[in-house]
Amino acid sequence: MLRLVNLELQKLLLNRASRVLIFISFVLPFTVLILSSIKINFFGFFTLELGELGIFNFPIIWHITTFFASYFKLFFAIVVVSMIGNEYSNKTIKQNLIDGLSKKEFILSKFYTIVFFSFLATVLIGLGSFFIGLYYSSYTEASIIFRETEFLLAYFLKLVGFFSLCLFFGMLVKRSAFALAFLFILYIFEWIIFWIVTEASGMDIAWKVKNFLPLESMYKLIDQPFQRVLMTKYPEKIDMAYDYAVHWYEIVIVLGWTALFVFLSYRLLKNRDL
Amino acid sequence: METILTINNLTKKFGYLTAVKDLSFTINKGNVYGILGPNGSGKSTTLGIVLNVVNKTSGDFSWFNGQISTHEALKKVGAIIENPNFYPYMTAYQNLKLVCKIKGVDYGKINEKLSIVGLLERKDSKFSNYSLGMKQRLAIASALLNDPEILILDEPTNGLDPQGIHQIRTLIKQIASEGTTILLASHLLDEVEKVCSHVVVLRKGEKLYSGRVDEMISSHGFFELKSAQHKDLVSFLKNNPDFISVKEEGELFTAFLNEPMDASTFNKLMFDRGIILSHLVKRKESLEEQFLKLTDKT
Numbered sequence: 001m002l003r004l005v006n007l008e009l010q011k012l013l014l015n016r017a018s019r020v021l022i023f024i025s026f027v028l029p030f031t032v033l034i035l036s037s038i039k040i041n042f043f044g045f046f047t048l049e050l051g052e053l054g055i056f057n058f059p060i061i062w063h064i065t066t067f068f069a070s071y072f073k074l075f076f077a078i079v080v081v082s083m084i085g086n087e088y089s090n091k092t093i094k095q096n097l098i099d100g101l102s103k104k105e106f107i108l109s110k111f112y113t114i115v116f117f118s119f120l121a122t123v124l125i126g127l128g129s130f131f132i133g134l135y136y137s138s139y140t141e142a143s144i145i146f147r148e149t150e151f152l153l154a155y156f157l158k159l160v161g162f163f164s165l166c167l168f169f170g171m172l173v174k175r176s177a178f179a180l181a182f183l184f185i186l187y188i189f190e191w192i193i194f195w196i197v198t199e200a201s202g203m204d205i206a207w208k209v210k211n212f213l214p215l216e217s218m219y220k221l222i223d224q225p226f227q228r229v230l231m232t233k234y235p236e237k238i239d240m241a242y243d244y245a246v247h248w249y250e251i252v253i254v255l256g257w258t259a260l261f262v263f264l265s266y267r268l269l270k271n272r273d274l
Numbered sequence: 275m276e277t278i279l280t281i282n283n284l285t286k287k288f289g290y291l292t293a294v295k296d297l298s299f300t301i302n303k304g305n306v307y308g309i310l311g312p313n314g315s316g317k318s319t320t321l322g323i324v325l326n327v328v329n330k331t332s333g334d335f336s337w338f339n340g341q342i343s344t345h346e347a348l349k350k351v352g353a354i355i356e357n358p359n360f361y362p363y364m365t366a367y368q369n370l371k372l373v374c375k376i377k378g379v380d381y382g383k384i385n386e387k388l389s390i391v392g393l394l395e396r397k398d399s400k401f402s403n404y405s406l407g408m409k410q411r412l413a414i415a416s417a418l419l420n421d422p423e424i425l426i427l428d429e430p431t432n433g434l435d436p437q438g439i440h441q442i443r444t445l446i447k448q449i450a451s452e453g454t455t456i457l458l459a460s461h462l463l464d465e466v467e468k469v470c471s472h473v474v475v476l477r478k479g480e481k482l483y484s485g486r487v488d489e490m491i492s493s494h495g496f497f498e499l500k501s502a503q504h505k506d507l508v509s510f511l512k513n514n515p516d517f518i519s520v521k522e523e524g525e526l527f528t529a530f531l532n533e534p535m536d537a538s539t540f541n542k543l544m545f546d547r548g549i550i551l552s553h554l555v556k557r558k559e560s561l562e563e564q565f566l567k568l569t570d571k572t
Binding site (some may be wrong): 014016096 | 327
C-alpha cells in the first residue's frame with residue numbers, strides 16, 4: 001500500500017500544475033479560516049469579527065468549518081481527473097502495466113492517494129478548527145469540545161466519495177476537461193430527476209430520491225449551517241428547527257457510492273484494450 | 275530447455291476484425307526471436323496480450339510455465355511497445371526511478387543502465403527535451419532495469435534516423451550476446467535476419483511459419499549462369515533432376531537447386547559436358563525473398 005501511494009505521490013509532486021493545485025486546495029481553505037477568525041477593521045468605520053457571531057464556539061465550529069472547507073474540494077478534484085487524464089494522454093498507463101503494475105494496483109494507487117489527501121485535509125481542518133475554537137469558544141470543557149466531531153468524519157467521507165466519483169469520470173472519459181464537464185452534467189441530471197419525481201409524486205418523495213443520488217448524498221453529509229446559526233440567535237423560533245446531524249444512513253449511502261465508483265473504475269480498466 | 279513464454283491458440287477479435295487468429299508458439303530461454311509480418315498482421319496485438327494491456331478473446335498464454343501471475347511475471351520482463359512512453363515533466367532519472375518502484379528494483383541500477391545506452395550525461399534533462407533516438411534508448415534502459423529474463427521490443431527502430439537505427443541495433447546485438455532472450459517484432463527483414471536465430475512469421479493474424487531462421491531459408495540456393503551455348507545449357511538443366519526449375523532473363527539463367535551442390539562441382543560438370551560458362555554465381559535466397567514468398571500466398 002505504501003509503495004502504491006509512494007508511486008502516485010512521485011507522479012503528482014513532480015508535476016508543477018498538480019503541485020500548485022494541491023497547494024491551493026490545502027492552503028486556501030486554511031487561509032480563509034484564519035482570515036475569518038481575525039478581527040478585520042474597515043478603515044475605522046466598523047470592525048468585523050466573525051468570532052463574535054458565535055460561529056467559532058464549540059461544538060458548532062466543527063459544523064461550520066467542515067461545511068465551508070468542503071467547497072475547496074474542487075481544486076483537488078482537478079488534480080484527480082488530471083492524474084487519470086495525463087496517464088492516458090502520455091500513454092504512461094500502458095507503460096505502467098507493461099512494467100508490471102497490475103490493473104488493480106493501478107486503480108488502488110489512485111484510490112489510496114485520494115484517501116491519503118482526504119485524510120490530510122481532514123487533519124488540517126480538524127487542527128485548525130480546534131485551535132481557533134479554543135481561542136474563541138466560551139466553552140472549553142472536553143465534553144463540549146469533542147461533541148459533534150463526527151462532522152470531521154463526514155468531511156473525510158465526503159472528500160473520499162467525491163474524489164472517487166472524479167476518479168470514475170476520469171477513467172470513463174480519459175480526458176480531464178471532459179471529466180469535469182461530466183461532474184456538472186451529473187449535477188444537472190440530479191436536478192432533472194428531482195423535477196421528474198416531483199411532477200410524478202410530489203416534493204417530499206423527490207427529496208428522498210435525490211438524497212440517494214451521488215452528489216446530493218455527499219452534500220447531505222454536512223447540512224448547511226446557516227439556519228443553525230440563526231437558531232442559536234433566535235432560540236424561540238421553533239419553526240426554524242431542522243435536522244442537521246450526520247446520520248449513519250447518510251454515511252452508508254456515500255460509502256456505497258464510493259465503493260461502486262472505485263469498483264466501476266477497475267472494471268472499466270480491466271475490460272479496456274489500451 | 276527452459277520455457278519463458280507459451281502461447282496456445284490465442285485469438286483476438288476487434289469487433290468483426292480478427293487481429294490474431296489461433297496463434298501458438300513457444301519462447302525458450304537463450305534464443306533471439308523475431309516476429310515478422312507486414313503492417314497490421316497482429317504483431318503488436320500479440321505482444322499487447324502477453325503484456326497485459328490487451329484483453330484476449332480466447333486461448334491462453336503463460337509466463338515461466340504459469341507458476342506466477344502475469345503482472346508478477348512482467349516484473350521479470352523488459353518491454354518496449356511502439357513509442358517510448360514516459361512522463362514528459364520528469365527527468366530521465368526520475369522516470370527510471372518510477373519504473374524501479376513499480377518493478378521493485380534497487381535505484382543503484384539506474385546509472386548503470388543509463389550508461390549502457392549512453393544517456394548518463396543527460397540523466398537530469400526532462401524527457402520532453404529528448405530527441406526520438408534518445409527517448410528510444412531511454413526506453414531500452416528502462417526495459418533493462420530489472421536485468422530481465424526476456425527483452426521484448428516492438429519496432430524499436432521505427433522512425434529513427436540511420437545513426438539511431440545503427441545505435442539501437444548495436445545495443446540489441448550486445449544485449450543478445452550477453453545471453454538475454456530477446457523477442458523482436460519488426461517488419462524490417464534485414465533487422466530480423468541480422469539479429470534473430472528464430473522467427474515467427476504472421477500474416478493477417480495467422481502463423482505462417484515458426485522455427486529457426488536458417489531453416490526457413492530452406493532451399494539449397496540457386497545458380498546464376500551465363501553461357502554462349504544457350505541450347506545445350508537449357509536442355510541439360512531441364513533434364514537434370516538436381517534442378518527444380520530454370521528461369522531465363524535475357525542472357526542470364528537462374529537455376530534453382532533441388533539437391534545441395536557446390537559451385538565447383540557444378541562447374542566441373544559443365545566443363546565435362548563441354549559447356550563453357552562465362553558467369554557462375556551461387557546464391558541463397560534472402561529472408562526477404564522467402565518472406566515475400568510466404569506472405570504473398572493468399
